[in-house]
Amino acid sequence: TCHQWGYGEEDGPSAWHNDYPIAQGNRQSPIDIVPTETVYDASLAPIMLSYDLCTSVNISNNGHSVVVEFDDVDDRTAIRGGPLENAYRLKQFHFHWGGKGCHGSEHTVSGKTYASELHLVHWNSAKYKTFGEAAAAPDGLAVLGVFLEGSTADFRGFSPKCLLPNSLNYWTYPGSLTTPPLHESVTWIVLKEPILVSEKQVGKPPAVATDGEVPNAVVQRRGGGQKRMENNFRPPQPLKGRKVRASFN
Numbered sequence: 001t002c003h004q005w006g007y008g009e010e011d012g013p014s015a016w017h018n019d020y021p022i023a024q025g026n027r028q029s030p031i032d033i034v035p036t037e038t039v040y041d042a043s044l045a046p047i048m049l050s051y052d053l054c055t056s057v058n059i060s061n062n063g064h065s066v067v068v069e070f071d072d073v074d075d076r077t078a079i080r081g082g083p084l085e086n087a088y089r090l091k092q093f094h095f096h097w098g099g100k101g102c103h104g105s106e107h108t109v110s111g112k113t114y115a116s117e118l119h120l121v122h123w124n125s126a127k128y129k130t131f132g133e134a135a136a137a138p139d140g141l142a143v144l145g146v147f148l149e150g151s152t153a154d155f156r157g158f159s160p161k162c163l164l165p166n167s168l169n170y171w172t173y174p175g176s177l178t179t180p181p182l183h184e185s186v187t188w189i190v191l192k193e194p195i196l197v198s199e200k201q202v203g204k205p206p207a208v209a210t211d212g213e214v215p216n217a218v219v220q221r222r223g224g225g226q227k228r229m230e231n232n233f234r235p236p237q238p239l240k241g242r243k244v245r246a247s248f249n
């Protein structure tokens with residue numbers, strides 16, 4: 001289709017506005033979160049995550065990330081509370097990462113980048129019938145962002161709960177999808193505490209690619225050449241007067 005986008009020189013974030021003019025909209029994500037400029041809002045409720053009965057259905061490489069999709073036929077697996085008016089149903093989670101160093105997160109904290117960022121994507125099933133419909137509505141989605149420090153995550157007996165830090169202190173702001181179609185439909189909830197993942201939690205990864213990298217998903221590059229999927233993060237976007245609220249003092 002005409003809407004081929006990526007993270008390279010020609011098709012990367014600085015070119016997305018050509019096919020997706022909303023890229024220059026007023027509530028784009030990610031952003032740089034500056035803690036001293038956030039506003040503590042005591043009326044913000046704690047977030048509640050019910051991930052115990054989650055049923056993952058598949059894991060796939062969509063050419064932009066590795067995505068784990070869930071069965072979203074009911075609200076068993078949902079996020080509630082926080083800035084949200086009702087339950088939002090878990091649809092999928094995926095990651096953004098860098099190449100070698102500590103770059104890879106999409107949100108930054110006073111300019112600090114993390115090695116990776118996990119996004120748990122939920123949709124407002126109380127107001128909309130499908131994910132696609134919700135994805136285009138201003139209050140349609142809620143994405144929980146979790147920073148990852150380090151390079152390997154423990155995936156034994158996997159449940160999204162094991163990818164969460166001890167504290168659920170968060171920042172929240174109105175934003176967008178961070179990849180095309182860049183819909184301005186996301187209530188972002190970004191946890192302050194990163195999760196720490198390290199080699200020693202999982203021992204040596206089963207297969208280490210020749211250049212010592214943990215094998216990334218590979219993507220078919222136009223012209224048939226295989227290219228490593230890495231640096232799939234969009235840089236911070238203008239705040240445009242938006243308020244970032246903190247659930248903690």
Ligand SMILES: NS(=O)(=O)c1ccc(NC(=O)CN2C(=O)C=CC2=O)cc1
Pocket residue numbers: 119121131132135143176177178179180181
């Ligand atoms: N990185 S993020 O903001 O969490 C992010 C999260 C999700 C999507 N895209 C989708 O869910 C694709 N999609 C639509 O836009 C409508 C139906 C559908 O599957 C893009 C970005």
Ligand SMILES: [Zn+2]
Pocket residue numbers: 094095096119178
């Ligand atoms: Zn994402």
